[in-house]
Amino acid sequence: MGIPSVLLFFNAAIFATSVVVLYRTYPYRHLPAMRYLFVLTSSFCVISFCVLNVYTLQPFEQKVFFSRMRYLGLSLLAPSWLYFVCATYNVGRFLNRPWIKALIFFPTVVTWTVCLVPAFQHLMQSEVHNVIIYGVSVVQFKTGKWFPVHAIWAAFLTLTSLALGIQVYRKGGETEKRQVLILSIGSAMSAAVDIYCVLTNSDLRWLMASAGTFIFNQLAVVYSAFRHRLLDIAPYALEKIFQDIPDPVLVTDQYGNVRAYNYSAVRLFKTNPTSIGRPIHEVWSNGAIEPGEARIIDPEGQERHFSVEIRNLAVAQSDDVGKIVFFREITVQKSVERQLNENLQFKTRLLSLIAHDLSGNIKNQALLSSFLGTQTRGENRDLIDMLVDSASASQELMSNILVWAKTQEDQFEPMRMPFELVTLVRECIESLGVSIRLKGLKMEFQAPDHPIVLNGDSEMIASVIRNLVSNSIRFTPAGKRIKIVIHSAPGQVKLEVLDEGVGMSEEQVNAVLYPANASFRSRSGDRSGYG
Known part of the structure; x- marks a missing residue:
């Protein structure tokens, strides 16, 4: 050949x-x-x-x-x-x-x-x-x-x-x-x-x-x-997956120079082949890249929010061959959070306004009831006293709601402070005294002789106690008994509200356990209250 x-x-x-x-x-x-x-x-x-x-x-x-x-x-x-x-x-x-x-x-x-x-x-x-x-x-x-x-x-x-x-x-x-x-x-x-x-x-x-x-x-x-x-x-399969990631991703070497980027990074940071080998701070113009949330103005001028996550490219813990920087977009999440905060602020202001206006009206009713009490004698005196007590309790409740709403501001969190439980329960019973007397119920309250000091939000706990007692008053037949018992043990306090009412069906118990359906039907067929 x-x-x-x-x-x-x-x-x-x-x-x-x-x-x-x-x-x-x-x-x-x-x-x-x-x-x-x-x-x-x-x-x-x-x-x-x-x-x-x-x-x-x-x-x-x-x-x-x-x-x-x-x-x-x-x-x-x-x-x-x-x-x-x-x-x-x-x-x-x-x-x-x-x-x-x-x-x-x-x-x-x-x-x-x-x-x-x-x-x-x-x-x-x-x-x-x-x-x-x-x-x-x-x-x-x-x-x-x-x-x-x-x-x-x-x-x-x-x-x-x-x-x-x-x-x-x-x-x-x-x-x-x-x-x-x-x-x-x-x-x-x-x-x-x-x-x-x-x-x-x-x-x-x-x-x-x-x-x-x-x-x-x-x-x-x-x-x-x-x-x-x-x-x-x-x-190349991994490269395709890398390029198809919807969020921007940058890859840097151990010196902080850009070595790779995906298509999403091209759209956000306008990266191009000349970006390869450049320090990452030249591609990312928002200062040092750190894990956490970051706000970016995209090329179209739109504000976008990202959760920045940085992972090391290392086979062993001591290796430092580079990093992968993920920019997970949370713009929609931040928008929803902002709307929720705005709604919460609106409801807080609305609650404060209602409590403020009602507090003034109830105060006037309490003053009028007190005046009527000085002018009334005989068999109507007891009714006027009950009206005075109810108005005073309502005024105090509205005042507490107003203070509590102002302290909550933009968040709904317990305001933990020391308070005495027995005194709090007595005040709750007194605020409902008119309903108890009008229905002819017998109220019994058993508590230890010593003070029980707890650390928590007294307004929230008082609201829970009033709700339990109100339900007992509503569902207990006239002339029957309601009993409130406080059990105290080291590191634990238990409060029980016992009544002689109709009790709760399985459906109602489930409604308590699953608050999405947490209203109760009274004997008259209404669904007032929140259980």
């Missing part, structure tokens, strides 16, 4: 493997590394296809055409290989700046223009003629003025890729070292053959031997992909 046959076989193999790699990488072309691998493999495919046509076609004009068209692939080869290495191993981040990327690909644009526009084709090839080498008809030509620029620029980019590969090898892990070593060897072998052929102007140049050596690049990519998981689908 001669040299032409070997080169023909290599180019056929390059074309076949390129098609397979293109098929595998196309679904992940939105990822930077896969996008540049797709372009790189496309250039291999174009070069090998053109070489195969030069070897196999008979018409000289077609040989010349495909000999020229292979430079379309050759012009893409070096820059796409450079960016493939950068994107795969996260090196050379400065090369992602738009003006640098435009500068690197500018010679490619010129080469395409020179090859496709007939008026400029002499700048790449001139004096084209047919030549037989090792029994194969190929194309020989003199290089034009643009060819040295094309060749030198391609060699410079290849050397830059090798330098970045050395950087990865020095700082990377074992898997990365094996990957980049294989890729760099393949690239160096192809570049060496190409440079040798151009400088020596040997027959191998016109046989396009350098195109056949690209098989080393292809084998390096394929071997790294399958042996060392260069194209493992799992990282």
